[in-house]
Amino acid sequence: MAEKTIAGVQVNVSEDGYLEDMSQWNEDVAKGIAEEIGIELTDKHFEVLNYLREKTEAEESLTIRGVGKSGIVTVKDLYKLFPKGPLKFSSKIAGIPKPTSCI
Amino acid sequence: MDAKEKKPLEKVCMICAKGSLEDIYATLVMANGAVMEGIETKVFFTFFGLDGINKETMLSLHTATTGNPAMRMPGGLPFPTMLGGLPGVEAGVSKMMRKQMEELDMPPVDEFLELITAGGGEIFACKLAVDMFKLTKEDLHEEVSDIITIGEFYEMCDGDRTQIIFT
Numbered sequence: 001m002a003e004k005t006i007a008g009v010q011v012n013v014s015e016d017g018y019l020e021d022m023s024q025w026n027e028d029v030a031k032g033i034a035e036e037i038g039i040e041l042t043d044k045h046f047e048v049l050n051y052l053r054e055k056t057e058a059e060e061s062l063t064i065r066g067v068g069k070s071g072i073v074t075v076k077d078l079y080k081l082f083p084k085g086p087l088k089f090s091s092k093i094a095g096i097p098k099p100t101s102c103i
Numbered sequence: 104m105d106a107k108e109k110k111p112l113e114k115v116c117m118i119c120a121k122g123s124l125e126d127i128y129a130t131l132v133m134a135n136g137a138v139m140e141g142i143e144t145k146v147f148f149t150f151f152g153l154d155g156i157n158k159e160t161m162l163s164l165h166t167a168t169t170g171n172p173a174m175r176m177p178g179g180l181p182f183p184t185m186l187g188g189l190p191g192v193e194a195g196v197s198k199m200m201r202k203q204m205e206e207l208d209m210p211p212v213d214e215f216l217e218l219i220t221a222g223g224g225e226i227f228a229c230k231l232a233v234d235m236f237k238l239t240k241e242d243l244h245e246e247v248s249d250i251i252t253i254g255e256f257y258e259m260c261d262g263d264r265t266q267i268i269f270t
Binding site for chain 1: 132135136139140141208209210214217218221222223
């Protein structure tokens, strides 16, 4: 575990750079993490991020299939929003733990 | 050069030649997993593996209930081979397995193919096997981008961070 300052907020991150405490997250932190990855966040991104956070709070497991069925984005669009890491990058930016699902 | 420097995979090429439920799903899970990691992914279905992309068969794949020493009864007791050979047993067991997979959010084969192509993965059918089983492009799922020879597939497998996986 390491401490890091993102967008002026002191956060605890895992070895892979995922937030350890999802309550340390805010929209500016999200933008900061996204910038490191090379993604510029739009409203659509935030819709996905909020969905992921809600599901995580409800302790439901996350899959790209589930996101695709959420009605927010199709799987294809999810890949466009978070290229090369539809679940990995979106989870990182959403301030939730690294996804444990294989699908 | 730093000995610990990581050289992440850039491309994964998979060849699926067997048509049981577990063979097809192993291929699909690994292919989709690669796409999700941002790895360029190509999948080549050949021989009985074609069952995984044949619209007639893809949604009713079976797992072998005879000759499969890992097969267990519900509860963990060994599954008698004689029982596995009775009519309908393989179909019933396979249906049960597909149901359990669905509960884990593992999609049916057609939807799995769509997940893979949604992320830019490509699906191919082997020309030799398609000819052998007297199939045409129309018999195959829409996500199959082409029917190609193994030579053409190898041409796609270039790059020094490419792995070919045979399942």
